Amino acid sequence: MHRPDRATNFHIYFLPFFLQSISLFSVIALNQNPNSFSHSGGLSVNSTRMRKDEAKAPGAMPQQQRSHIQFFVRMMSAGNTIVMQAFPEDTVKSIHERIQSMKGIPLFEQRLIYRGKQLQWEQTLAECFIQNDANLQLVGRMRSTEHPQAWQVINDMVSLVYRLCRGETVHDALKTVKGLMTSYLNMTPRIDNDSASGYFQIFMSSSAPAVLVMLYVSPYAGNKDCADSSVRHFLSSCRNILSKALHGQCARVVLEFCKLLRRVGSHDPLYLFCRSTFGSLLETAGVSYGSGSDNVKGLVLIQDIFPFVCELANSLLRDLDLSIVSPSAAGPLSNDVGDFSAFLLPLRTGIKEQQAVKDSMAQDKHHKLAEEIEYLHGLYVQLLNKIDQCLQKMDQSLAGQEMMEGDNLYPAWSHYLSILKELYQISKLYDGAEEKLWGVLTRQRSVLCLLIVRYAKRTDEHQWILEHRYVTNFESRRHLAMMMFPEVKEDYEELHEMLIDRSQLLTESFEYIARAEPDSLHAGLFMEFKNEEATGPGVLREWFLLVCQAIFNPQNALFVACPNDRRRFFPNPASKVHPLHLEYFSFAGRVIALALMHRVQVGIVFDRVFFLQLAGNYIAIEDIRDADPYLYTSCKQILDMDADFIDSDSLGLTFVREVEELGQRKVVELCPGGKNLVVNSKNRDKYVDLLIQDRFVTSISEQVSHFVKGFADILSNSKLQQYFFQSLDLEDLDWMLHGSEDTISVEDWKAHTEYNGYKETDIQISWFWEIVGRMTADQRKVLLFFWTSVKYLPVEGFRGLASRLYIYRSLEPGDRLPSSHTCFFRLCFPAYSSMAVMKDRLEVITQEHIGCSFGTW
Known part of the structure; x- marks a missing residue:
């Protein structure tokens, strides 16, 4: 009797995928007739039939006294499954012989595997513990397999499922x-x-x-x-x-x-769930994607992904058509857009890899992607035209309407921005595609900006939009920039608490902010002044205003004000007179970032030379006009002078710059050997450039880098620091830090004020607005600060505040001063007996030294 050799080494064999040979029709057929099971090339055995040779074998028991078992044999070579029946006392060899008679496979090539172990010929099925509906694998010359426990667990599961399929x-x-x-x-x-x-x-x-x-x-x-x-x-x-x-x-x-x-x-539903899961796995896997026929173990082929892209694209186009007709129907879009993005990622990756291939032989290897490349381009054109129609319809729907922050928009519109982002990604793959996209977005600028403000999320990546800032406005750019900060929490237990003595404002603020771990500042701040009962957002707004005034006070030597605009500042090259000056620049960066995060206008703006360095941009001569008008004029004169005059060395200039440091003047070379390098008509451009870079870059590089680090500490992701400033224009940052430049409008003030205890028609309210209308611009600012702790209105005016303003009627005696609850934007005063009394009381609180930190909080 032939016995297989008993090799001791273990070989790994990966069985073929059964599902490659099974069709869903045979699956359905099995479920309709659970007593039979057949695959292409396989054998169907009725569960009530017995082999003739078994029934007539000498000593065989009568059929009614013997019970057979049914089991499945999966074949490696043909990818088929055989359903077999035998008695527990039958030997493994007899099963091999039956397989040989049915399939013609020689005995010496057969190996039966059950639960990860090869079955021995002399064993009976009972000795091998073969039970009803067991699954055996037929492989060639295999003694054992890896992971026997895993095989056993999965085979147990498959056997159980088969039993359920048969109706058990x-x-x-x-x-x-x-x-x-x-x-x-x-x-x-x-x-x-x-x-x-x-x-x-x-x-x-x-x-x-x-x-x-x-x-x-x-x-x-x-x-x-x-x-x-x-x-x-x-x-x-x-x-x-x-x-x-x-x-x-x-x-x-x-x-x-x-x-x-x-x-x-x-x-x-289960298919849609599996498809969505497949897409999400492709997004997070970070795997390579194959193309053509080079299927490597574990590799996902572009050709595998492509049908899903086509399916989702067709669905997406139908959904967009529906959103034009019925924009309230957002359900289909919400499901399809996310899956579409997930499947596009590997498809784009595969196309990029092919386009990067220069070698002709390698291109031949990937030639099968030509269909996908052409299809994706056609899809891009279709989707761009469709989204253009959607944006036009949206613009028509909003024509003549002023959208307020709380207004509801149609749900379908919330997905347009995600589709535009995918179109942007695709446009990178094809010549001329980007121009078409930005052409559409330029025409639809107003609705694009509305989409950004309403639907851009912190979890999304928005850099693609700001690559062409001309398609955005201030409101949309500010919204994108603000989402780089953590969201301010209202849970007081998570806030970073500060208790500060007004007389030690800068020193104690530095200790609370500069020494804190960045994460502890991300939730928000809780501010309280020592020996004062006031707490809450109003006190925090006042603290921001006061601490920024202290940081940028020229007497503290950290920043220098521009000669022509005292609101504008840039780092002081001589700041090293303060021993902790670099730590204070980090502190300043944190404070400015926190002020932006809490949406507090502090009345401070940056000069262009400072802003450009924060954005990582180059500084040219026109950028220094405000920071140093004298140097700007001198450099312009040098560049405009007659060449012969410059070459005559009448100016006596060399590549050096004189600077004053700690009361002493010293000479700094602008380049190696600068003392001996005379400025002439050929190198004067270089001289002016080096002079500017040394004055506004090199001399303050340490200060800027520490400010940058402090600012980045507050962002959700510190790597976004440079991108934050690149996403804005200088004027944008001015409006965010300083607010409106306009004189406070009394009409706008009245339009955003409500009353409690008073009616708008009451004589006291009429007196109040008449008195405010006669105030100077500075008095109005002080009154607004007393009322709200807001000294500089947002660029939108009162509409940009976090809340409407309120005037409450107090029950105090008629000669009492007004009081305020700045956290709630609430001004309280009694029913004054005359306009003269009210005017006198308001004049008291609008004095600068009284209007700050006055009243009930």
Whole structure:
């Protein structure tokens, strides 16, 4: 008798995917007739039929006294499954002989594997513990397989599912299936991709995806729900249990589910769930994507992804048409846009890789992507035209309407920005495509800005929009910049608490802010002055104003005011007179960032030379006009002078600059050997440039870098610091830090004020607005600050404040001064007996030294 050699070495064989040979039609057929099962090239055996040679064998028991078992044999070579029946006392050899007679496979080439172990010829099925509905694998010359425990767990699950497909009732079937799946995933290595691939291959080779889909389409009660819950559990567990490094391996399994379930229906809920999961795994996996026929183990092919892109694109175009007709229908768009973005990522990656290939042989290897490249370009044109129509319709719908912050817009519009971002990504792949996109966005600038303000989210990436800032306005740019900050929390338990003595304002503020961990400042601030009862947002706004005035006070030597505009500042090159000057620049960066984050206008603006350095931009001669008018004029004269006069050395200039440091003057060379390099008509441009760079870049580089670090500490992501300033114009930052330049409008003030205890027609209210109308601009600012702790209105005026203003009637005696609750923008005064009394009382509180920190908080 021939016995297989007993080799001791272990070889790894990956079985073929059963689902490649199984069709959904055969799955349905099985469920309609559970007593038979057939695949192409396989054998169908009726469960009530007995082999003639077994029935007539000497000593055989009568049929009614013997019970046979049914089991499945999956064949490696043909990808088929054989359903076989035998008696427990039959030998493994007899099974091999039957396989030879049915399939013609020589005995010496056959190896039967059950639960990861090769079965020995002399063993009986009972000795091998072969039970009803067991799954055996037929492979060639294989003694054992890797991961036997994983094989056993998956085979147990598959066997259980087969039983359910045949209509058997299994106690706690769903719980058991989920438990086996969880056990299997817990065995899978968390980090090693190569090791994990073997486990995922077991799941595929055991036909687990196919049998679960069989269960899903099974006609027996409860099977569909069981399959649905099991598949969702498996896919969710893959994402939650396994690391992102293994998501590429997971994607191959989910792809198989998608291929099978698509035949059930492209709108089937489980298919849509699997498709969405597949897309999300592709986004997070960070795997390579193959093209053509070079399918490497674990590699997701572009050709595998392409059908989903086509499917989603067609759906998206239909949804956009629907949004034009009925913009309130946002459901389809919300589902499709996210999946569309996920599947576009690997497709774009594959196309970029091909376009980067220069070698002709390598291009030949990837020639199969030509169809995808052409299709994506056509899709880009279709989608761009469609979104253009959508934006036009949106503009028509909003014509003549002034949209306020609380107004509701149609839900479908919320997805337009995401589609535009995908179009931007695609446009990078094709010549001339970007120009078409920005042409559309330029025409639709007003609705684009509205989309940004209403629908741009902190979790999104918005840099693509600001590459062409001309398609945005101040409001949209400010919105995008503000989303780089953490969201201010209202939970007082999370706030960074400060208790500060007014007489030590700058020193104590420095200790609270500069010494704090950045994370502790992200939630927000709680401010209180010592020996004062006032707390809340109003006190915090006052603190921001006072501390910024102190930081930028020229007497503290940190910043220098521009001669022609005393509101504008840039770092002082001589700031080193303060021993902690660099730490104070970090502190200043944090304070300015916090003021922006809390939307407090502090009345301070940056000079252009400072702003450009924060944005990482170059400083040219026109940029220094305000910072140093004298140097600007001198440099212009040098550049405009007659060449012969410059070459005569009448000016006596060399490549040096005189500076004063700590009361002493010294000479600084602008370049190596600068003392001996005479300025002439040929090098004067270089001289002027080096002079400007040394004066406004080199001399303050340390101060700027520390300010930058402090500012970046407050952002959600410190790497966004330079991008924050690049996304804005200098005028934008002016409006965000200083606010409106206009004189406070009394009419705008009245329009945003409400009354409690008074009516708008009361004589006291008429007196009040008449007195305010006669005040000077400075008095109005002091009154507004007394009322709200806001001294500089936002650029939108009163509309830009966080709340409307309120005038309350107090029950105090008629000679009492007004009081305020700045946190609630509330001004309180009694019913004064005359306009003269009211005017006298208001004049008291509008004195600068009284209007600040006065009243009840």
